[in-house]
Amino acid sequence: MTSEVLLKATDIKQHFKIKNGLFGASHTVFAVDGVSLDIKRGETLGLVGESGCGKSTLGRSLLKLYEPTAGSIQFEGRDITYLKVGEMRSLRQEMQIIFQDPLESLNARHTVGTILEEPFIIHKLGTPPERRQWAEDLLVKVGLSRDAVNRYPHEFSGGQRQRIGIARAIALKPKLIICDEAVSALDVSVQSQIINLLLELQREMDLALLFIAHDLSVVKHVSDRIAVMYLGRIVELADSETLYESPQHPYTKALISAIPQPNPRRKSSRQILQGDVPSPVTPPTGCHFHTRCPVAKEDCRSTDQHLREIVDGHQAACMYAK
Secondary structure (H helix, E strand, O other): OOOOEEEEEEEEEEEEEEEOOOOOOEEEEEEEEEEEEEEEOOOEEEEEOOOOOOHHHHHHHHOOOOOOOEEEEEEOOEEOOOOOHHHHOHHHHOEEEEOOOHHHHOOOOOOHHHHHHHHHHHOOOOOHHHHHHHHHHHHHHOOOOHHHHHOOHHHOOHHHHHHHHHHHHHOOOOOEEEEEOOOOOOOHHHHHHHHHHHHHHHHHHOOEEEEEEOOHHHHHHHOOEEEEEEOOEEEEEEEHHHHHHOOOOHHHHHHHHOOOOOOOOOOOOOOOOOOOOOOOOOOOOOOOOOOOOOOOOHHHHHOOOOOEEEEOOEEEOOOOOO
16 A cells, blocks of 8 residues: 555535425525545555445545535546536546445346456446456455356346445446445354455555444544544544444443443443434534433533544544543
């Protein structure tokens, strides 16, 4: 892994307008509310947080599957924030995504061969025999047999379908892959197989991964750095080992305390968060976490919190982090 920044996002916001009923008033959902981060070439950046915190929306915004409401995105030093759909097409070779549910993301009417050949057709690469050969080679690369090209997605298990999704994602030899809860729907034994496959492909192809998940123990295993997200904002960012051993934000501490301990005799210091995650339609003023924070004070309710460096490379959005 090099220190060269592949993708840099600055103050990304993704807001959606929604209406209540036919004649109801419109409201704004602050799904992503000012996120800045970078992903280095060849590294894995983990993105973790509760369901509904904006992780998947952020991933799609970085790929411009959603047009960001505000902020800027640079890829290999090039500002891609305002590129149109046609201009983004060539960049799709460099930036891909693996979805949580491969059955929904794979066209059930097409054979696996047709699905894997589609990226080559879209980008006008190769002849029909070459595309079929490339599709078979991709299947072998992800641990499936060549004759799978003639079968349909429903004929495979969940783990096998995810391997097909991975094969499609790496078909054009991208530099960045967004793994959007890529193992969350799989059995634990299959999860480890898919994670090992992703790490093997990463080493072989020098891939950068944004690994989105809600399970901090899985994210820690695969990530070089981890960003913790809460209600549309990054609240802590550090290298994996540091974040796990020395969390600074109260939310991160609560997430880590929820990781099951392999030793049942070890005393647990589980921190139970009170209340529910606030609505992204009406996020709290000040620090978004203050409504559930066990150490919140009056300043937290009125003063907005932004990421600040605690020690070298370790950032947290908490005024009481040291």
